[in-house]
Amino acid sequence: MQKNSAVKQMDNKVEEKLNVIQHQLRKKIHCENNFSLDELKLVAGVDIAYWSDNEVDYGVCCIQVFDYLTKKVIEEVEYVGKVEFPYISGYLAFRELPLIVKAVQKLKNTPDLYMFDGNGYLHIRNMGIATHASIELGKPTIGVAKTYSKIKNVNFTMPPNSKGTFTDIVVDGEVYGRALRTRVDVKPIFVSCGNWIDLNTATQITMHFVEEDSRLPITIRYADLATHEARKYQKLMNK
Template identity: 60%
Template sequence: MIEMQEQFKLEQEKWLSKIDLHNKFQINDLKFVAGVDLAYWSKYGKEYGVCCIIIIDYVTKSIVEKVNYYGEIEVPYISGFLAFRELPLILKAVEKLSIKPDLYMFDGNGYLHARHMGIATHASFYLNKPTIGVAKSYLKIDGAEFKEPKNEVGAFEFIQTQNEIYGLVLRTRKDVKPIYVSCGNWIDLETAKKITLHFVNEKSRLPITTRYADLETHEIRRIYKLR
């Protein structure tokens, strides 16, 4: 396990200098945005996972495509190295898309990671598209602090150390828990926040991109578990 962690760490460090937290696109040019999520289950002593990708029209906010891919999980869960466990299924699901999204949003973190290499950032190098990480809970990073945002839509606080901003905690709806937004790659934090808020509706604190992907993973997992 230690040898695997060291190998994974070297892979993360290889990409670190290639992260670019500036927009590689114009927000007005966005047409299709993908939401990505995964779910897991065990059967006959083996662990399986399914990746669901939902493509949303940026303007109409309607679903234009859904795909999924499932398979056996080969990599054990190791904190800080989740991408190595999830990426094989994600890339297989991406291959099934007929519509190529302009941007991917992940149910997870991006730059908000001890080595700035959460799934949204790591995956960007294989997808070659801008990415955003949207997490439901906070992944604690030593030395990083934040205040609770005000109880109003759009209120936020940076998650930062003395020298660096990792992401932000964002209130998407009044009287509900905030979410945690971070850049993946080829996007700045202000734009990541703006796009996230664009996809939030009255039914959830989460953007519909990752919310619909999350709902889809639960449904597809239920189907596959019965097989």
């Protein structure tokens, strides 16, 4: 009992430190555009997949870089590494950022904007992976999540069943993000500002990359598919 209590106290102290860091970083959030859509050339989709081998956690970060106008992939990279940080709800960025930074360092092209499979401002402390990564990378970002994690017991309202419709998710009188219906008869996705972008522009860019065969923008979809393939390959190699 004493050992469990000591571990719990240690975990609480870690969370307290992470909480302080997130609140300090919140001062650097700007939910307004620092770029013009006319100047947007390269947009990257980012996703991460995890697995364990012999009780060691690994992750692979895949980045797909798209030409904004043609929507064609011009570069793709991946980085595989050990995961040193444990999973702690609300603090996922601390686990994922080391992999993301290493993957970004492998890019030959410099994206103008990054889209992340995850949240940005739509987070209990407004510090989802898209927001935290923006501060680290110095680039505008968008968070695109497949599901909604309830914040302060606030539910989202289902948007009308039409392409491009949305409902805003308001917490304590502030818009944190929105539920976006990208296609008819599909579940909504959840879009939020990462940093240096406003929510309407984030929605516009997300819809720009949505094609007829998926509810997700291809930036996120392709990155997601790449992580699954990379994880499968790594598991086969390590058998």
